[in-house]
Amino acid sequence: MRKFVCNDCGHKFEGMDCEYQATAFSAPVKCPECGSWHTYPSSGWFGGLKKSIYKEIWKSMDEHQDNTEK
Numbered sequence: 001m002r003k004f005v006c007n008d009c010g011h012k013f014e015g016m017d018c019e020y021q022a023t024a025f026s027a028p029v030k031c032p033e034c035g036s037w038h039t040y041p042s043s044g045w046f047g048g049l050k051k052s053i054y055k056e057i058w059k060s061m062d063e064h065q066d067n068t069e070k
């Protein structure tokens with residue numbers, strides 16, 4: 001388990017720590033508060049870099065969701 005923060009509502013929660021598509025990053029976990037996938041681990045070795053990295057991950061997740069829903 002790992003602590004995550006929701007970028008949309010700021011909710012902090014614990015979620016499963018899974019690798020995101022064979023990268024060193026944890027896959028975003030759905031926020032239990034607002035249902036957003038725009039979450040990221042609240043601690044980690046990559047510090048200030050993670051926001052920009054996770055923005056790219058969220059973008060690709062959003063695109064993937066659009067494709068599956070249409």
Ligand SMILES: [Zn+2]
Nearest residue numbers: 006009031034
């Ligand atoms: Zn949230």
